[in-house]
Amino acid sequence: MANLKYDKEITALLVIDTYNDFISEGGKVWDRLKTVAEANDCIPHMLQVLNAARKTELRVFYALHRRYRPGDYETWKYIAPVQKAAWLHKAFEYGTWGGEIRREFEPQPGEIVAQEHWGSSGFANTDLDLQLKKHGIHQLIIMGLIARTCVEATVRYAAELGYEATMVKDATADYSDEEMHAALDINIPNYASAIVTTNEVVDSISSL
DSSP: OOOOOOOGGGEEEEEEOOBHHHHSTTOTTHHHHHHHHHHTTHHHHHHHHHHHHHHHTOEEEEEOBOOOOTTSSTTOSSOOHHHHHHHHHOTTOTTSGGGSBOGGGOOOTTOEEOOOBSSSOSSTTSSHHHHHHHTTOOEEEEEEEOIIIIIHHHHHHHHHTTOEEEEEEEEEEOSSHHHHHIIIIIIGGGTOSEEEOHHHHHHHHHTO
16 A cells, blocks of 8 residues: 555554453454454464564554453443443453453563553543653554454544554454455545555564
8 A cells, every 4th residue: 555664763563452352262252353353364463563573673552442340330421332332241351361461462571551441542541642752653553453443443543643554454353344344445544554464564664
């Protein structure tokens, strides 16, 4: 989609919602994502991008969904459908295996974990924008779960805030091919500066 050129000093990898409940066998959401995730090798691709970023010493940031804690929503007067679902299913529940980051994706020392987001965007009501700006980041390489919700919302918000976003299209997944199409082919192209494959982005950052 674009000629990929990154400046190491202002580029970071942004990893979204790599919880066991999403991407591990036995996770609460895995069965819904499994078909699409396995079809595009989502998890191996995410790991490939993460390892390449670390090898190149790109900064790595994590944008993680709020892990359910008892009392989170019970007294809320206004609640969005996505939050009702989190309350009902207690996905990524704090203190449980499902609410832990899958072992291969655990943040390493020096990597930045932003405050957890309550809705879909990694930027809304968190310190992600502050952390990125304080580290001098302008270019974002984005991957993670789920394509049409947290990933799309984060890419949109990044563009609103002036960041240049690259979406790694085979390092994400959703519940169906139709939902992947809506996110990657219809919506995200309005906001991402580039939509690329894992191999394309790895080749670009490995030469930095």
